Amino acid sequence: xxxxxxxxxxxxxxxxxxxxxxxxxxxxxxxxxxxxxxxxxxxxxxxxxxxxxxxxxxxxxxxxxxxxxxxxxxxxxxxxxxxxxxxxxxxxxxxxxxxxxxxxxxxxxxxxxxxxxxxxxxxxxxxxxxxxxxxxxxxxxxxxxxxxxxxxxxxxxxxxxxxxxxxxxxxxxxxxxxxxxxxxxxxxxxxxxxxxxxxxxxxxxxxxxxxxxxxxxxxxxxxxxxxxxxxxxxxxxxxxxxxxxxxxxxxxxxxxxxxxxxxxxxxxxxxxxxxxxxxxxxxxxxxxxxxxxxxxxxxxxxxxxxxxxxxxxxxxxxxxxxxxxxxxxxxxxxxxxxxxxxxxxxxxxxxxxxxxxxxxxxxxx
Amino acid sequence: xxxxxxxxxxxxxxxxxxxxxxxxxxxxxxxxxxxxxxxxxxxxxxxxxxxxxxxxxxxxxxxxxxxxxxxxxxxxxxxxxxxxxxxxxxxxxxxxxxxxxxxxxxxxxxxxxxxxxxxxxxxxxxxxxxxxxxxxxxxxxxxxxxxxxxxxxxxxxxxxxxxxxxxxxxxxxxxxxxxxxxxxxxxxxxxxxxxxxxxxxxxxxxxxxxxxxxxxxxxxxxxxxxxxxxxxxxxxxxxxxxxxxxxxxxxxxxxxxxxxxxxxxxxxxxxxxxxxxxxxxxxxxxxxxxxxxxxxxxxxxxxxxxxxxxxxxxxxxxxxxx
Numbered sequence: 037x038x039x040x041x042x043x044x045x046x047x048x049x050x051x052x053x054x055x056x057x058x059x060x061x062x063x064x065x066x067x068x069x070x071x072x073x074x075x076x077x078x079x080x081x082x083x084x085x086x087x088x089x090x091x092x093x094x095x096x097x098x099x100x101x102x103x104x105x106x107x108x109x110x111x112x113x114x115x116x117x118x119x120x121x122x123x124x125x126x127x128x129x130x131x132x133x134x135x136x137x138x139x140x141x142x143x144x145x146x147x148x149x150x151x152x153x154x155x156x157x158x159x160x161x162x163x164x165x166x167x168x169x170x171x172x173x174x175x176x177x178x179x180x181x182x183x184x185x186x187x188x189x190x191x192x193x194x195x196x197x198x199x200x201x202x203x204x205x206x207x208x209x210x211x212x213x214x215x216x217x218x219x220x221x222x223x224x225x226x227x228x229x230x231x232x233x234x235x236x237x238x239x240x241x242x243x244x245x246x247x248x249x250x251x252x253x254x255x256x257x258x259x260x261x262x263x264x265x266x267x268x269x270x271x272x273x274x275x276x277x278x279x280x281x282x283x284x285x286x287x288x289x290x291x292x293x294x295x296x297x298x299x300x301x302x303x304x305x306x307x308x309x310x311x312x313x314x315x316x317x318x319x320x321x322x323x324x325x326x327x328x329x330x331x332x333x334x335x336x337x338x339x340x341x342x343x344x345x346x347x348x349x350x351x352x353x354x355x356x357x358x359x360x361x362x363x364x365x366x367x368x369x370x371x372x373x374x375x376x377x378x379x380x381x382x383x384x385x386x387x388x389x390x391x392x393x394x395x396x397x398x399x400x401x
Numbered sequence: 402x403x404x405x406x407x408x409x410x411x412x413x414x415x416x417x418x419x420x421x422x423x424x425x426x427x428x429x430x431x432x433x434x435x436x437x438x439x440x441x442x443x444x445x446x447x448x449x450x451x452x453x454x455x456x457x458x459x460x461x462x463x464x465x466x467x468x469x470x471x472x473x474x475x476x477x478x479x480x481x482x483x484x485x486x487x488x489x490x491x492x493x494x495x496x497x498x499x500x501x502x503x504x505x506x507x508x509x510x511x512x513x514x515x516x517x518x519x520x521x522x523x524x525x526x527x528x529x530x531x532x533x534x535x536x537x538x539x540x541x542x543x544x545x546x547x548x549x550x551x552x553x554x555x556x557x558x559x560x561x562x563x564x565x566x567x568x569x570x571x572x573x574x575x576x577x578x579x580x581x582x583x584x585x586x587x588x589x590x591x592x593x594x595x596x597x598x599x600x601x602x603x604x605x606x607x608x609x610x611x612x613x614x615x616x617x618x619x620x621x622x623x624x625x626x627x628x629x630x631x632x633x634x635x636x637x638x639x640x641x642x643x644x645x646x647x648x649x650x651x652x653x654x655x656x657x658x659x660x661x662x663x664x665x666x667x668x669x670x671x672x673x674x675x676x677x678x679x680x681x682x683x684x685x686x687x688x689x690x691x692x693x694x695x696x697x698x699x700x701x702x703x704x705x706x707x708x709x710x711x712x713x714x715x716x717x718x719x720x721x722x723x
Binding site (some may be wrong): 049050051207208209210211212213216218220234235236237258260264265266267269 | 402418419421431433434435436440442443444448452455480484486487489509516520654656690
């Protein structure tokens with residue numbers, strides 16, 4: 037594998053055990069809770085796939101992106117539904133979009149976020165295909181002329197209307213474990229349960245690897261993904277990309293869609309030089325636990341718990357001009373844009389290079 | 402990394418117990434959350450394999466391969482070099498109105514098996530047969546062609562059409578499984594399960610995605626049990642346990658990380674130890690050990706032990722086309 041950008045797929049062999057940052061020990065606690073695999077989990081696995089040699093790392097890993105492999109070998113990527121899409125209160129089959137609207141309501145946000153997003157409905161949840169998310173980013177999915185769309189039109193996958201029939205791409209599987217003594221009886225107090233995640237058939241975690249031009253390493257599996265030594269197969273995949281950005285940003289209005297959990301310096305707020313935050317739809321904070329078993333002191337000495345803006349969150353920004361918006365989002369002649377890259381942290385920050393805060397840009401009105 | 406394929410063939414009903422009760426079923430078996438296919442969790446299987454090594458007195462092998470345990474309070478906790486995947490269902494016996502029973506498998510189960518073989522580096526295996534959700538296919542003439550254009554068979558609670566001719570891909574899979582699970586190839590004639598090879602070659606059926614979940618739900622064994630007082634009256638119960646039936650076939654991927662170069666135990670030595678422990682050996686997995694449950698014949702295959710069974714060998718063995 038040479039330098040450039042490559043997509044890798046991590047396909048769990050059976051189940052995953054990915055936990056949040058709370059401490060859990062068999063015999064002391066009775067249960068733990070699973071979380072979606074975070075960028076650091078996937079980044080660590082990819083690092084191992086490339087040999088796990090310190091100093092020989094990809095420049096950046098961007099992901100994870102949930103995807104499903106089809107029988108013909110092609111992939112469909114899935115992204116969390118944007119937080120400003122809601123299902124109508126009266127008819128859950130209809131999807132609407134919250135709109136930034138002037139209001140006399142007073143909030144404790146001060147002038148940081150001028151307009152509330154207004155509309156009635158329940159959070160959509162579920163996952164959009166990459167193609168559908170592209171239409172959303174271009175402003176073609178829910179428009180002022182067509183304010184309601186049906187769930188069928190949107191090809192929304194894994195919506196949890198009924199957990200029995202559509203429990204999501206990573207289904208929770210409760211497992212009970214016990215410890216036995218040498219005389220084959222259960223050790224007292226050593227009964228525990230853990231919730232594993234079982235991917236639906238064909239579901240994998242994808243990530244884009246930005247590799248140095250001199251890169252010669254191949255990604256080799258299997259690698260441990262998450263806890264309990266659960267293994268995932270590794271493969272390079274073609275035909276996968278981030279949804280394409282719009283061709284222009286009328287009025288300097290830029291929508292930022294958070295594709296992977298983001299840990300911004302400003303907490304829940306995104307700060308963009310030259311732009312004003314107009315409105316935001318941000319999901320509940322997501323605990324992100326990181327640790328480095330290879331560093332001095334191991335996991336216990338290096339683990340940290342942070343709170344991230346969840347994937348699917350949406351920010352509406354206002355630039356001074358369409359050109360300024362365009363330059364920031366997709367770049368200009370002298371500089372690369374932010375679309376499809378991790379944002380908000382220094383270039384060599386480990387949280388950035390592991391894939392936290394990948395954003396996609398779109399338009400809003 | 403060294404990849405190994407472990408087949409398990411149930412000699413007695415297997416109860417790898419799940420986390421919760423299910424309706425009137427107090428003690429269900431472990432099942433996958435997505436497909437509801439029965440499974441033996443990797444953690445359960447690894448514990449059973451560890452017990453086999455301990456029972457064999459291979460203490461030097463236990464900690465480096467299976468990991469250090471805190472149960473004796475002396476051994477330092479450490480990760481073992483062996484990763485044990487879930488034992489996934491390959492085929493399960495279902496009652497029929499002729500030939501006593503047949504093994505039911507599915508496109509999904511065989512696709513998973515293809516991937517396990519691919520990890521070993523084995524190629525040239527047939528694609529699993531593609532079936533309509535309500536349809537079925539048979540590996541041999543025994544289930545086909547009684548003079549009627551199509552023929553339906555009673556499989557457990559289902560009536561399934563098996564087509565008008567044996568499925569050639571399934572026939573190859575039957576031969577592959579007979580060779581690898583039962584060891585009935587010429588050089589493996591002494592394998593304990595080899596006499597069953599002829600039946601597996603003939604009586605492997607594949608069913609569609611609507612039929613398989615029903616068979617896997619309805620064709621496991623349900624046993625009511627009670628606990629008696631000294632006076633032979635019931636103290637507790639009845640309670641109901643579920644078992645994977647005898648003759649079920651499961652497969653798991655085992656992955657062995659290289660042993661440390663500085664250690665006395667070499668990777669090749671560990672593989673030989675594992676083969677001694679697990680190849681053509683009867684081991685015990687799951688619960689109810691003391692009432693004879695959970696006995697399974699294990700076969701541990703390395704890449705060099707496996708080859709795709711050629712179609713002509715499959716045909717010769719079943720007599721098809723002769």
